[in-house]
Amino acid sequence: MASSTLICDSEPWKELRVHVEDIKKTHLRDLMNDTSRCHSMMMEFDGILLDYSRQRATTGTLNKLFNLAEAARVKEKINRMFNGERINSTENRSVLHVALRAPRDAVINSDGKNVVPEVWQVLDKIRDFSERVRSGAWVGATGKALKDVVAIGIGGSFLGPLFVHTALQTEAEAIECARGRQLRFLANVDPIDIARNITGLNPETTLVVVVSKTFTTAETMLNARTLREWISSALGPQAVAKHMVAVSTNLKLVEQFGIDPNNAFAFWDWVGGRYSVCSAVGVLPLSLQYGFPIVEKFLKGASSVDQHFYSAPFEKNVPVLLGLLSVWNVSFLGYSARAILPYSQALEKFAPHIQQVSMESNGKGVSIDGVPLPYETGEIDFGEPGTNGQHSFYQLIHQGRVIPCDFIGVVKSQQPVYLKDEVVSNHDELMSNFFAQPDALAYGKTPEQLQKENVAEHLVSHKTFSGNRPSLSILLPSLNAYNIGQLLAIYEHRVAVQGFVWGINSFDQWGVELGKSLASQVRRQLHASRKKGESVEGFNFSTKTLITTYLEASADVPSDPSTLLPKI
Numbered sequence: 001m002a003s004s005t006l007i008c009d010s011e012p013w014k015e016l017r018v019h020v021e022d023i024k025k026t027h028l029r030d031l032m033n034d035t036s037r038c039h040s041m042m043m044e045f046d047g048i049l050l051d052y053s054r055q056r057a058t059t060g061t062l063n064k065l066f067n068l069a070e071a072a073r074v075k076e077k078i079n080r081m082f083n084g085e086r087i088n089s090t091e092n093r094s095v096l097h098v099a100l101r102a103p104r105d106a107v108i109n110s111d112g113k114n115v116v117p118e119v120w121q122v123l124d125k126i127r128d129f130s131e132r133v134r135s136g137a138w139v140g141a142t143g144k145a146l147k148d149v150v151a152i153g154i155g156g157s158f159l160g161p162l163f164v165h166t167a168l169q170t171e172a173e174a175i176e177c178a179r180g181r182q183l184r185f186l187a188n189v190d191p192i193d194i195a196r197n198i199t200g201l202n203p204e205t206t207l208v209v210v211v212s213k214t215f216t217t218a219e220t221m222l223n224a225r226t227l228r229e230w231i232s233s234a235l236g237p238q239a240v241a242k243h244m245v246a247v248s249t250n251l252k253l254v255e256q257f258g259i260d261p262n263n264a265f266a267f268w269d270w271v272g273g274r275y276s277v278c279s280a281v282g283v284l285p286l287s288l289q290y291g292f293p294i295v296e297k298f299l300k301g302a303s304s305v306d307q308h309f310y311s312a313p314f315e316k317n318v319p320v321l322l323g324l325l326s327v328w329n330v331s332f333l334g335y336s337a338r339a340i341l342p343y344s345q346a347l348e349k350f351a352p353h354i355q356q357v358s359m360e361s362n363g364k365g366v367s368i369d370g371v372p373l374p375y376e377t378g379e380i381d382f383g384e385p386g387t388n389g390q391h392s393f394y395q396l397i398h399q400g401r402v403i404p405c406d407f408i409g410v411v412k413s414q415q416p417v418y419l420k421d422e423v424v425s426n427h428d429e430l431m432s433n434f435f436a437q438p439d440a441l442a443y444g445k446t447p448e449q450l451q452k453e454n455v456a457e458h459l460v461s462h463k464t465f466s467g468n469r470p471s472l473s474i475l476l477p478s479l480n481a482y483n484i485g486q487l488l489a490i491y492e493h494r495v496a497v498q499g500f501v502w503g504i505n506s507f508d509q510w511g512v513e514l515g516k517s518l519a520s521q522v523r524r525q526l527h528a529s530r531k532k533g534e535s536v537e538g539f540n541f542s543t544k545t546l547i548t549t550y551l552e553a554s555a556d557v558p559s560d561p562s563t564l565l566p567k568i
């Protein structure tokens with residue numbers, strides 16, 4: 001075990017703890033009255049406007065947070081990441097998702113070797129393959145063009161690509177490029193997800209992309225075997241070569257599965273699963289659906305933020321500011337959750353993606369050196385698009401617990417609607433809420449205001465809003481592939497900054513392993529009980545009772561069934 005120096009022992013951390021008492025004496029209502037403070041808490045980068053004036057922070061707080069970043073050696077850690085050092089020390093890997101979207105002529109080294117040429121080799125292969133599929137030059141086993149794609153993958157091999165696909169689906173240029181094509185995602189091992197995904201699809205015109213970094217993930221591999229069966233039972237086993245391709249770092253297992261290695265798209269162990277959307281994991285399915293040029297714009301948006309993150313001073317660095325403010329909210333103000341609230345239905349899958357990026361990265365209990373932490377890391381991320389969320393969980397955010405909110409708005413709607421006799425356009429209606437909610441949270445409503453409005457005395461406390469609830473606003477110029485890439489990279493780097501300050505390894509995920517291995521024990525038991533009638537052994541009373549009840553109640557499942565695929 002290496003050094004046990006923790007950031008909470010540093011002077012800047014202690015100063016921030018003391019500073020909390022100063023902030024407690026202020027109310028956002030008053031802080032918002034200070035125009036020069038608000039002015040200094042807004043910045044613009046590459047068309048994106050960031051307003052963090054509704055954070056419970058002053059310029060003094062920011063300075064103290066910059067001192068904290070210095071004590072945590074955040075700049076040095078960013079440099080080590082971009083330099084390809086093995087900062088994911090528990091897996092002995094570098095963390096180079098920035099190389100996935102670097103321009104062709106960039107130089108980014110891992111172990112002394114520039115990785116950018118191999119990144120572009122795979123991108124070129126994707127461009128070529130996706131163009132052949134889209135043009136009908138690559139056809140299925142019966143000679144028909146492959147117009148539908150099912151991408152099988154879970155976690156990082158699913159959530160990011162789904163977010164980008166959902167965001168592009170209603171964008172004008174993307175719609176044109178995707179005409180006549182469908183992209184679906186099969187993630188859950190629940191056979192219902194299989195049924196939903198193959199419904200209405202014809203194996204003859206479907207291409208299956210198996211996406212798995214390890215090519216061992218239980219859910220993905222069972223789903224892959226199931227769709228292999230779906231294809232071969234309809235078209236014969238030889239059809240698999242034409243209808244299944246793979247994305248993985250483990251090309252040996254891809255071949256063993258029966259997919260032609262020529263139809264495998266590689267990535268590298270220096271790409272973490274949840275940071276892999278810019279690798280073939282996302283680029284292949286998205287290029288099949290929208291064409292490579294659109295996906296290239298997405299990569300360029302992410303790359304623009306990468307360069308900003310690497311080079312901008314911390315005072316003007318969007319991911320750094322966001323990361324430090326999140327640390328302030330979690331570690332000093334004690335707010336353990338964060339709501340991600342995009343005012344765009346196209347971003348409906350953004351919160352679920354960031355949930356994995358953030359919670360799998362920063363939900364840790366020990367420092368990068370293995371020292372148990374006396375403070376909590378990570379936060380509980382959740383969210384829904386506005387205005388839907390307003391009619392669901394905002395009650396709690398306004399009058400219950402304090403949950404810092406990220407409001408994400410878009411200037412130009414992907415799908416504008418105007419009605420002649422309406423007061424505002426439909427997008428203006430949406431955006432009215434985007435602008436109003438942060439002020440409702442910040443200012444609240446006092447009993448005095450309610451009394452002036454002649455609110456009945458017995459309702460005053462119910463209708464009072466304490467306010468002083470922090471949020472930040474991000475305004476994007478539009479929501480095209482480029483902006484989507486920017487947004488992704490901002491959040492990825494923000495999470496890294498938080499982890500760098502907390503002194504943890506944000507790039508491993510040992511916490512997912514225990515459940516997986518216990519599931520293997522249960523799987524063995526289910527097999528033994530169903531096939532050989534063995535009784536349930538080796539579990540505690542509760543689990544044994546649950547499994548036994550399940551087995552008894554489903555005893556009609558044949559012990560040696562013939563293949564059964566969903567009929568829907």
Ligand SMILES: O=P(O)(O)OC[C@H]1O[C@](O)(CO)[C@@H](O)[C@@H]1O
Pocket residue numbers: 154155156157211212213214215216217220273274360509512
């Ligand atoms: O791409 P793979 O190897 O199938 O892994 C899928 C996901 O499983 C995890 O390892 C754990 O949930 C994620 O980190 C990863 O994104």
